[in-house]
Amino acid sequence: MSDRYFQHTFANGLTLLAERMPAMQSAAMTVLLPAGASTDPVDRSGAATVLCDLVLRGAGERDSRQLTEYLDRLGLQRSSSVGIHHSRMGCAAVAHKVMEGLPVYADIIRRPRLPEEGFTAARDLALQALSGIDDEPRHKLMIKLREWHFPSPYGRNTMGEPQELEKLTLDLVKTDWRQRYHAQGAILSMAGNVEFGPLREEVERHFGDWDNQPVPEFQIMPPPGRFHHEHQQSEQTHIGIAYPSIPETDDDYYTVRLAIEILSGGMSGRLFTEIREKRGLCYSVSAGYSSLKGRGSIMGYAGTSNERAQATLDCFFAELHRLEDGVTAAELARAKTGLKASTIMQGESTSARAGAIAHDYFMRGRIRTLEEVKSAIDSVKLGQINDYLKKHPPGPFTVVTVGPKELTIPGKQ
Amino acid sequence: MSDRYFQHTFANGLTLLAERMPAMQSAAMTVLLPAGASTDPVDRSGAATVLCDLVLRGAGERDSRQLTEYLDRLGLQRSSSVGIHHSRMGCAAVAHKVMEGLPVYADIIRRPRLPEEGFTAARDLALQALSGIDDEPRHKLMIKLREWHFPSPYGRNTMGEPQELEKLTLDLVKTDWRQRYHAQGAILSMAGNVEFGPLREEVERHFGDWDNQPVPEFQIMPPPGRFHHEHQQSEQTHIGIAYPSIPETDDDYYTVRLAIEILSGGMSGRLFTEIREKRGLCYSVSAGYSSLKGRGSIMGYAGTSNERAQATLDCFFAELHRLEDGVTAAELARAKTGLKASTIMQGESTSARAGAIAHDYFMRGRIRTLEEVKSAIDSVKLGQINDYLKKHPPGPFTVVTVGPKELTIPGKQ
Numbered sequence: 001m002s003d004r005y006f007q008h009t010f011a012n013g014l015t016l017l018a019e020r021m022p023a024m025q026s027a028a029m030t031v032l033l034p035a036g037a038s039t040d041p042v043d044r045s046g047a048a049t050v051l052c053d054l055v056l057r058g059a060g061e062r063d064s065r066q067l068t069e070y071l072d073r074l075g076l077q078r079s080s081s082v083g084i085h086h087s088r089m090g091c092a093a094v095a096h097k098v099m100e101g102l103p104v105y106a107d108i109i110r111r112p113r114l115p116e117e118g119f120t121a122a123r124d125l126a127l128q129a130l131s132g133i134d135d136e137p138r139h140k141l142m143i144k145l146r147e148w149h150f151p152s153p154y155g156r157n158t159m160g161e162p163q164e165l166e167k168l169t170l171d172l173v174k175t176d177w178r179q180r181y182h183a184q185g186a187i188l189s190m191a192g193n194v195e196f197g198p199l200r201e202e203v204e205r206h207f208g209d210w211d212n213q214p215v216p217e218f219q220i221m222p223p224p225g226r227f228h229h230e231h232q233q234s235e236q237t238h239i240g241i242a243y244p245s246i247p248e249t250d251d252d253y254y255t256v257r258l259a260i261e262i263l264s265g266g267m268s269g270r271l272f273t274e275i276r277e278k279r280g281l282c283y284s285v286s287a288g289y290s291s292l293k294g295r296g297s298i299m300g301y302a303g304t305s306n307e308r309a310q311a312t313l314d315c316f317f318a319e320l321h322r323l324e325d326g327v328t329a330a331e332l333a334r335a336k337t338g339l340k341a342s343t344i345m346q347g348e349s350t351s352a353r354a355g356a357i358a359h360d361y362f363m364r365g366r367i368r369t370l371e372e373v374k375s376a377i378d379s380v381k382l383g384q385i386n387d388y389l390k391k392h393p394p395g396p397f398t399v400v401t402v403g404p405k406e407l408t409i410p411g412k413q
Numbered sequence: 414m415s416d417r418y419f420q421h422t423f424a425n426g427l428t429l430l431a432e433r434m435p436a437m438q439s440a441a442m443t444v445l446l447p448a449g450a451s452t453d454p455v456d457r458s459g460a461a462t463v464l465c466d467l468v469l470r471g472a473g474e475r476d477s478r479q480l481t482e483y484l485d486r487l488g489l490q491r492s493s494s495v496g497i498h499h500s501r502m503g504c505a506a507v508a509h510k511v512m513e514g515l516p517v518y519a520d521i522i523r524r525p526r527l528p529e530e531g532f533t534a535a536r537d538l539a540l541q542a543l544s545g546i547d548d549e550p551r552h553k554l555m556i557k558l559r560e561w562h563f564p565s566p567y568g569r570n571t572m573g574e575p576q577e578l579e580k581l582t583l584d585l586v587k588t589d590w591r592q593r594y595h596a597q598g599a600i601l602s603m604a605g606n607v608e609f610g611p612l613r614e615e616v617e618r619h620f621g622d623w624d625n626q627p628v629p630e631f632q633i634m635p636p637p638g639r640f641h642h643e644h645q646q647s648e649q650t651h652i653g654i655a656y657p658s659i660p661e662t663d664d665d666y667y668t669v670r671l672a673i674e675i676l677s678g679g680m681s682g683r684l685f686t687e688i689r690e691k692r693g694l695c696y697s698v699s700a701g702y703s704s705l706k707g708r709g710s711i712m713g714y715a716g717t718s719n720e721r722a723q724a725t726l727d728c729f730f731a732e733l734h735r736l737e738d739g740v741t742a743a744e745l746a747r748a749k750t751g752l753k754a755s756t757i758m759q760g761e762s763t764s765a766r767a768g769a770i771a772h773d774y775f776m777r778g779r780i781r782t783l784e785e786v787k788s789a790i791d792s793v794k795l796g797q798i799n800d801y802l803k804k805h806p807p808g809p810f811t812v813v814t815v816g817p818k819e820l821t822i823p824g825k826q
Contacts, residue, residue: 023436023437024436024761025757025760025761026757026758026761056680057690064690065681065686068679068680068681068686068690069681069743069747071679071680071681072678072679072680072681072747072750072751073743073746073747073750074750075750075751075753075754076754077754077755077758078680092758093754093757093758094754094757097754120693121690121691121693124693125689125693125696128695128696128717128718129696131648131649131718132648132649132696132716134647134648135549135550135551135647135648135649136548136549137548138548234547234548235544235545235547235548236544236545236548265485266481266484266485267469267481267484267485267491268478268481268482268484268485273478273481276538277470277477277481277534278534280533280534280537280538282541283538283541283542283545303545304541305541305544330482330486333486334482334485334486337485337486337487337488338485338488340488341488341489341490341506341507341510342490344438344439344506344507345439345490345505345506347438348437348438348439348761348762348763349761349762350761
């Protein structure tokens, strides 16, 4: 590790990661808590989402209003969200203000007040957000695609289920907080204008005696099927296609990333060129690599007019299968440039880096340096990628559509 | 001007702006062309949008595919869009790659091929994008709010009108390109790891002999009215509220920006606290300052369930009127911290700075330094802001709603 990176796991299981970016004035912090939608209690889908809102409604010495005002007075630009594996909180500001915010985040995570009126408001907002999804068919499609592609509970809608949210009580959320907001498996990362010594001391002071809990096991169940149509009287048809790939830790990871960059990176990507530019079939089309721990997937999306939907789906499948025939040296060169350019741009954002090192640690148990990523991208050979694509044809596919009419899916039995 | 900033207007009317950010590896470029939706020919709304797509489909020595592949080979992350005043193109990458891309952007802007088949595809995609808006009621609301708030042509939907797009021909677009893609009023800005001398030479080489044209006058017409309901069988009601404010060049500009930050900045902003956190009325609520040349507006949005829509609207109005009673010293201090924090974070992004200096020059005829912005924010006194708010009650209001049911609008005759 150069003096740019820092990594330390405390006795209680909390891992601290840091990246020094001395040219920056700002710093950004990411906290990953072992409270993702996949660990929501069986019949309480959405619990993590309500909890992640509720802990911000007063903590330690401060009630809801005092807490919000204090964080705004520090100038912290904040975000929080719930993913499959974690609840995530983040903030960014001038570096010393983020350090000042650290004890407050310890309050939020370890000493939330969890007030009754805050619970009601948080649950109502979660229900409102859910009911708003019918007005956003593209968002709805992506939720349904995850549900039908991933085994449960990995495919869960992180926003929850209405009937389960309605049964949620403050007491259940309090128990849940005790069980899931703990040090074991938690990750705190900071990137920007930070010094490792003082940061480690501060984190130890505020999180060193944080308790830990055994991480619960859960049962994995297959998804309901591979093909699903969601009827909606919409102007457009939204198409989602997914198939399994290798996890991030696999030797062929960069090979796959480059193949998908050729399929859908930049504006010379095959999907964009063939489906949008040449044939004008749809306005929006893309595919990307999606990562869960130990499990990678390719997930694609196209949104198009109802009349063009079947042609778009057929064309999308044709492009996926055309990967088996291999890619050209020029395509590979462009894909390398594109992926490396994203890596360099990400290296100039404290928020992006704080998120990236936390993600790396969770997926791989270590930080990848920017240099490692760039040289790994460079090292992929044309023979290697074409060999991989030939041996690993895409599929089996999950296909979900949202729109007024069901489509004919190539290869569906 | 410190050695961080550079500004030069060539004889043909093109202005070059630059900001040196030597700690960065990247650079970002923004080009503003005097071809915004407000200058679309009278019955050809959407022409700028089609043109902005079409010029990228082959230019100079390269056909559509060669052009796209070349730009991807440079690793340029690109964007383009049409606003009210300008068509905008932007790219970002490692600094020397952006410099390599400069002559290609000269081709795109000055020597586009404008091919027939590209025209058909570009127009079809524009029509598809338009028809997709019915699936995005929030986006639709914002378009309608602009149409009903701003005088025409400032309120025009930049995406165009279906019946006018259908009448568009390649010949009309070619004429339009000659009339609107020219040096007079064009702005090219670059921020990042750049040297002023070589940059100026390169821009002069590729754009120095670019022709210019008189900028056409257009007739300004009042909007159709102030209150509009757009019936849609949606799950949520979307509410837009707008009222006139002062332009960016006004002495009270920072006063107004701070007042709106108090209304809607951070999480302690009044709208968020009162409407979302305390009363749980809606999931999403916000207001912001919106800038056209010589004309400022405050534009607000709330999205909520149909049952809560009336209460949300009433509460939104109450908060707007409560501004007249003044703000507290604590609110002002938080707002200053929040606005300054955004300014500092923006100062670490080459793309954000390239966009900001181009915007500044168009609105004010000069670049604001980051220090100027920070000290102007700091200089606003509590007495000054409260005096302003008392003398300038909000209104007259434009209110647009999208949803299944019309609402009662406070103060509507």
